[in-house]
Amino acid sequence: xxxxxxxxxxxxxxxxxxxxxxxxxxxxxxxxxxxxxxxxxxxxxxxxxxxxxxxxxxxxxxxxxxxxxxxxxxxxxxxxxxxxxxxxxxxxxxxxxxxxxxxxxxxxxxxxxxxxxxxxxxxxxxxxxxxxxxxxxxxxxx
Amino acid sequence: xxxxxxxxxxxxxxxxxxxxxxxxxxxxxxxxxxxxxxxxxxxxxxxxxxxxxxxxxxxxxxxxxxxxxxxxxxxxxxxxxxxxxxxxxxxxxxxxxxxxxxxxxxxxxxxxxxxxxxxxxxxxxxxxxxxxxxxxxxxxxxxxxxxxxxxxxxxxxxxxxxxxxxxxxxxxxxxxxxxxxxxxxxxxxxxxxxxxxxxxxxxxxxxxxxxxxxxxxxxxxxxxxxxxxxxxxxxxxxxxxxxxxxxxxxxxxxxxxxxxxxxxxxxxxxxxxxxxxxxxxxxxxxxxxxxxxxxxxxxxxxxxxxxxxxxxxxxxxxxxxxxxxxxxxxxxxxxxxxxxxxxxxxxxxxxxxxxxxxxxxxxxxxxxxxxxxxxxxxxxxxxxxxxxxxxxxxxxxxxxxxxxxxxxxxxxxxxxxxxxxxxxxxxxxxxxxxxxxxxxxxxxxxxxxxxxxxxxxxxxxxxxxxxxxxxxxxxxxxxxxxxxxxxxxxxxxxxxxxxxxxxxxxxxxxxxxxxx
Ligand SMILES: Cc1cc2nc3c(=O)[nH]c(=O)nc-3n(C[C@H](O)[C@H](O)[C@H](O)COP(=O)(O)OP(=O)(O)OC[C@H]3O[C@@H](n4cnc5c(N)ncnc54)[C@H](O)[C@@H]3O)c2cc1C
Numbered sequence: 122x123x124x125x126x127x128x129x130x131x132x133x134x135x136x137x138x139x140x141x142x143x144x145x146x147x148x149x150x151x152x153x154x155x156x157x158x159x160x161x162x163x164x165x166x167x168x169x170x171x172x173x174x175x176x177x178x179x180x181x182x183x184x185x186x187x188x189x190x191x192x193x194x195x196x197x198x199x200x201x202x203x204x205x206x207x208x209x210x211x212x213x214x215x216x217x218x219x220x221x222x223x224x225x226x227x228x229x230x231x232x233x234x235x236x237x238x239x240x241x242x243x244x245x246x247x248x249x250x251x252x253x254x255x256x257x258x259x260x261x262x263x
Numbered sequence: 264x265x266x267x268x269x270x271x272x273x274x275x276x277x278x279x280x281x282x283x284x285x286x287x288x289x290x291x292x293x294x295x296x297x298x299x300x301x302x303x304x305x306x307x308x309x310x311x312x313x314x315x316x317x318x319x320x321x322x323x324x325x326x327x328x329x330x331x332x333x334x335x336x337x338x339x340x341x342x343x344x345x346x347x348x349x350x351x352x353x354x355x356x357x358x359x360x361x362x363x364x365x366x367x368x369x370x371x372x373x374x375x376x377x378x379x380x381x382x383x384x385x386x387x388x389x390x391x392x393x394x395x396x397x398x399x400x401x402x403x404x405x406x407x408x409x410x411x412x413x414x415x416x417x418x419x420x421x422x423x424x425x426x427x428x429x430x431x432x433x434x435x436x437x438x439x440x441x442x443x444x445x446x447x448x449x450x451x452x453x454x455x456x457x458x459x460x461x462x463x464x465x466x467x468x469x470x471x472x473x474x475x476x477x478x479x480x481x482x483x484x485x486x487x488x489x490x491x492x493x494x495x496x497x498x499x500x501x502x503x504x505x506x507x508x509x510x511x512x513x514x515x516x517x518x519x520x521x522x523x524x525x526x527x528x529x530x531x532x533x534x535x536x537x538x539x540x541x542x543x544x545x546x547x548x549x550x551x552x553x554x555x556x557x558x559x560x561x562x563x564x565x566x567x568x569x570x571x572x573x574x575x576x577x578x579x580x581x582x583x584x585x586x587x588x589x590x591x592x593x594x595x596x597x598x599x600x601x602x603x604x605x606x607x608x609x610x611x612x613x614x615x616x617x618x619x620x621x622x623x624x625x626x627x628x629x630x631x632x633x634x635x636x637x638x639x640x641x642x643x644x645x646x647x648x649x650x651x652x653x654x655x656x657x658x659x660x661x662x663x664x665x666x667x668x669x670x671x672x673x674x675x676x677x678x679x680x681x682x683x684x685x686x687x688x689x690x691x692x693x694x695x696x697x698x699x700x701x702x703x704x705x706x707x708x709x710x711x712x713x714x715x716x717x718x719x720x721x722x723x724x725x726x727x728x729x730x731x732x733x734x735x736x737x738x739x740x741x742x743x744x745x746x747x748x749x750x751x752x753x754x755x756x757x758x759x760x761x762x763x764x765x766x767x768x769x770x771x772x773x774x775x776x777x778x779x
Contacts, residue, residue: 145779152644192492192565194575194581197393250768256355256363257584257741 123195128260129181135262136240136248142152143238145170147233148223150230155225164234165216172212177233198245204238267457269428269441272550280434281463287459289441290454290643292321295755296438296466299682301326302334303358303729304470304722306418307408307739311361311747313416313755314767318779323462325442330524331418332409334472338673339402341501346403351523351612352576354388354398358736359408362768367400369397370408384525396614397575415776424448425460427703429685430467430718437465437716442643466750468756469720470739474680477498477672479519482584485640485648494648495640498670503667506535513542517650517662520569520670521549526611530669535622545630546662548652551609552634553644563605568711569621573613578606583738592729603697603731633662640667677724686711692701697727704729705749706742715753719746 126134132165145166154162173191175194212233249256267288273279284291296312297307298305301324309322326671328334346348354368365373368384375381387398413419423444433439440462450457476499478486486495494504498520509516509532518528525547535541554570557566566573581587594683625631635652638659644651647663654660677699678684686692686700701709702725711718721742724733732738743757751758759767771776 123581123583128585135372136661189562192563193392193579194586195392195579197391199389200395207431218681245367246364246366249362251761251765253362254763257588257744259581259585 123259125259125261126185127195130178131172131262132244132260133177133181134174136243137170138176141170141236141240143168144236148232148235153227156230157225157228158187159224161222162224162228165229168219169212169216169229169233169234172215176208176211176214176215180204198241201244202237203240205234207238209226209233267455267459276431278432278434279439284439284461288455288457289459290450291455291463292323293322295464296323296468297462297464298322298468299326300470300472301328301331301422301432302470302508302743303331303429303533303736304472304739304742306413307329307358307743308420308468308470308721308746310359310412310416311740311743312750312756313777315751315759316360316763317756319417319420322416322421323423325423325425325427325440325462327424327426330410331413332406336402342524343496344402345530349363350402350405351399354400356736357379357408359624360738360771362764368398369402369650371400371404377670378548389463390576396689396778397612410681411774415771415774417776418483418584421458427682428459430469431680431689432711432713433463433706433716434715436713437463438467438713438718439463440467443648445655448608463718465583466755467716467718468746469682469718469724471680471723471724473673473675473723474683475675477675478495479669479671481637481640482667482669484579486539489642494665495667496669498528498668502668506531507539507670509535509543510539514665515544515546515647515663517546517548517667518666519610519672520609520672521547521551522670523611524607525670526571526617528668529630533570533620533630536629537620537623543629545624546664546748547632548629548630549660550636551604552632555620565610572608572610574610576732577610577735582606583741588730591731594707596701596727599696599729600695600727603727606731611746629701633660635660674723680724683724695727699727700724702728704745706745717749717753719749721746
């Protein structure tokens with residue numbers, strides 16, 4: 122992937138709102154919920170998506186700054202996957218602080234990791250089939 | 264009655280009327296769009312237009328080739344990329360698939376027999392370029408994919424064989440492309456005999472590839488003065504006999520150049536030594552020796568050492584679709600020329616295997632690096648050729664070799680191409696600050712518009728325009744998409760939107776022919 126800053130942010134928001142949300146809706150019923158009611162788990166997981174979307178602008182600024190030190194000005198797909206680690210930790214802390222009962226770490230972990238992988242897989246491949254010009258536009262959709 | 268041919272009046276006129284052509288008795292064929300060249304650039308455009316819904320009878324491809332990858336395969340084979348070797352461009356540069364998905368790595372994994380063969384390409388794209396070298400497909404895979412896609416878009420039905428001599432503007436809009444058919448061609452019964460066929464079209468696309476092989480001046484002079492085309496060869500010309508002779512007797516080869524083709528020649532020579540027992544000594548002559556990273560700005564610095572400048576592809580990856588592409592688009596002609604030179608220039612990819620091979624050669628003494636300017640090239644004793652160089656300390660050094668391989672250049676000046684030269688003198692085209700065709704961002708050739716017709720170009724002749732990677736699979740596809748979009752904006756075909764894109768992608772996956 123070779124995103125520009127605007128492209129990074131747009132792609133993130135677009136994918137979270139489409140495949141990210143769709144995946145969440147589908148996966149929550151089968152997540153280990155540790156006895157929590159499904160409604161609470163939906164609330165917490167969708168909140169997690171919001172946090173990843175909202176904090177995303179900040180994270181992308183950081184990644185963009187790192188990218189400037191790469192001659193190719195690219196962003197290896199491995200890095201895009203590895204972003205999940207710091208972002209996951211921060212998202213968990215924020216969701217845990219907002220939702221009084223808090224999601225169980227297990228629930229959060231399975232939701233976050235699977236959603237991240239689904240979004241990442243979409244971004245490195247099938248997205249191009251839908252958005253033909255995406256790869257030439259540094260990831261910009263608009 | 265002699266065969267009809269171009270008349271002096273036609274040759275001198277910048278614009279022709281339909282009557283002019285009729286008066287010269289030249290047979291005329293009407294078609295909405297003509298693509299000249301028939302190589303991968305034509306293929307990329309036609310593929311995109313077919314996906315956009317243009318029927319095959321609206322397109323004619325004027326070419327001497329049977330297959331779109333033919334010239335590419337010829338040049339690649341000569342420069343040491345046989346079918347089982349891996350090319351330079353990446354997994355997503357899928358010339359047979361306008362989406363870049365599924366990538367070559369994915370397809371290689373899918374078709375592989377063993378688990379290891381399936382995992383290797385996937386692991387490599389996952390780890391590239393930080394923990395592994397860039398994955399690149401085998402040339403054979405690329406050729407097979409092009410053949411498959413050609414059949415799907417009905418490529419052969421659009422071909423007309425011959426060389427295009429000139430393209431001239433038509434009074435009333437559009438263009439006349441004058442084709443010289445192959446020897447032995449006969450017009451359809453009832454038509455007068457003619458040496459040319461004229462194609463009258465609204466739109467023209469030029470994808471004529473490289474104007475010609477460029478030789479170093481001193482080597483060209485030597486070749487001509489001593490009529491020696493055997494021992495002084497160009498890397499882009501077939502020269503397999505050289506490697507065969509090297510297996511027979513211990514010899515010395517001088518290699519000039521430090522781009523990817525030079526690397527491939529070195530790899531071939533050194534591998535033949537390690538694997539086939541050739542006793543070859545390789546002298547590698549550098550004019551510019553790069554011994555440290557290039558660039559003062561830590562944010563714009565590329566790897567350089569051991570004489571070479573290294574980067575994955577001809578340009579940094581973001582030149583094809585990231586921030587470097589956007590930066591280039593905002594610059595004027597001279598600014599673009601400068602940035603293109605800075606991002607490109609002579610460079611070679613870093614591959615761990617190749618580095619190790621050169622390192623072993625250096626240590627063993629059979630791969631030697633020399634730096635200097637060539638002063639003269641002369642015949643030496645015992646059938647050798649002596650190259651006299653002036654080294655950086657201003658000393659004169661003589662290098663004797665049995666063969667010299669010139670791996671410095673492929674691209675000659677655009678005016679050496681007859682059709683492009685005609686376009687500059689009679690078609691309204693001009694040169695960019697980079698010295699090639701002045702282009703619009705839409706890949707229209709600046710100064711050639713003839714409403715409602717438009718003339719476009721892609722490939723090497725357009726370098727210096729608003730895109731750096733024009734001479735690459737991905738660049739040819741980018742140009743194709745821009746051209747298709749521009750044509751759609753004036754009513755020729757439809758802009759490929761989300762639903763057509765998805766529908767046509769599924770059709771591609773089923774390998775179902777595009778109708779029409
Ligand atoms: C050795 C080598 C390796 C390369 N490796 C890669 C790689 O790994 N990845 C990558 O992306 N790119 C690579 N390229 C660059 C580029 O993608 C190819 O060269 C590609 O074939 C360019 O396509 P083209 O259509 O511009 O030219 P070509 O494929 O060469 O086609 C142009 C054709 O037009 C014909 N023609 C010219 N004038 C006329 C005329 N007047 N009338 C009729 N026909 C005419 C020519 O005969 C030629 O066959 C490589 C290039 C070379 C030389």
